[in-house]
Amino acid sequence: MTVESGIGRRRQAARQDGGAEYKARREELVKTAAEVFQEKGYEASTLNDVAERMGTDRASLYYYVGSKQELFQEVVQDVLEANLKEARRIKKEALKPSEKLARLVRTMMVSYEENYPFTYVYIQEDMSRVASQDSEWAQTMTSRTRSFEKIVKGFIEEGVAKKEFRSDISPEVAANGLYGMLNWTHRWFRPGRGLDANQVAESFASLFLEGMRR
Numbered sequence: 001m002t003v004e005s006g007i008g009r010r011r012q013a014a015r016q017d018g019g020a021e022y023k024a025r026r027e028e029l030v031k032t033a034a035e036v037f038q039e040k041g042y043e044a045s046t047l048n049d050v051a052e053r054m055g056t057d058r059a060s061l062y063y064y065v066g067s068k069q070e071l072f073q074e075v076v077q078d079v080l081e082a083n084l085k086e087a088r089r090i091k092k093e094a095l096k097p098s099e100k101l102a103r104l105v106r107t108m109m110v111s112y113e114e115n116y117p118f119t120y121v122y123i124q125e126d127m128s129r130v131a132s133q134d135s136e137w138a139q140t141m142t143s144r145t146r147s148f149e150k151i152v153k154g155f156i157e158e159g160v161a162k163k164e165f166r167s168d169i170s171p172e173v174a175a176n177g178l179y180g181m182l183n184w185t186h187r188w189f190r191p192g193r194g195l196d197a198n199q200v201a202e203s204f205a206s207l208f209l210e211g212m213r214r
Contacts, residue, residue: 025064026064026065028054029054029064029065029071032050032053032054033045033068033071033072034075034117034118036049036050037121037125038117038121042068042072042121042125045068046068047067047071050068072125073137075118075121076118076121076122077137079115079118079119080122080145081144083111083119083148084144084147084148086111087104087148090103090104091155096159096162096164097156097158097159097164097165098213100155101152101155101156101178101208101209102201104152105182105201105204105208106202109182109200110198113191113196113197116191119186123186149175152175153172153175156171156174156175157171159212163214164213165213165214166213167214174212178204178208181204181207182204
């Protein structure tokens with residue numbers, strides 16, 4: 001208990017001090033953890049796996065992070081916040097619903113590419129198994145995810161109301177279909193191999209919008 005408390009105090013002091021070397025090493029740790037979580041799955045991964053990939057031992061990791069759960073939270077939180085902020089910005093623009101959706105699809109795919117594999121770790125994991133749903137972090141993430149989904153559904157509803165989109169398909173069904181297209185890319189999209197994010201986004205937007213057009 002004393003050793004753990006001592007490490008915790010050192011970790012807290014190091015994070016507050018904000019030294020460049022410490023920050024760089026911690027960022028490297030988070031990136032490595034994301035790769036391990038994606039390859040093995042969160043549940044099957046251990047801090048020992050992350051330490052081995054880093055070329056160090058588990059005890060050394062505690063200077064940078066308190067637990068595997070904290071690592072996972074670091075992996076996905078910043079990316080989700082950035083995506084939601086961009087969705088809200090697009091919502092305010094004077095664009096047609098189809099243009100908003102096309103821009104959002106591109107934003108998501110570029111985010112997946114730029115933040116690979118962080119976002120895919122979030123997508124492929126069952127969040128209810130990762131963190132207790134009554135934890136502050138889990139509630140925050142759930143709220144942000146729902147806010148993003150509400151914006152997407154709102155674009156589709158707007159398109160129906162303005163007679164740009166067909167009305168015989170439920171906006172909820174259409175939105176879930178779009179999520180499926182985007183989120184399934186975690187199974188096959190690898191940045192730098194074949195198609196890039198913009199090409200995938202253009203194809204997805206064309207498929208979805210042509211299918212929804214009146």
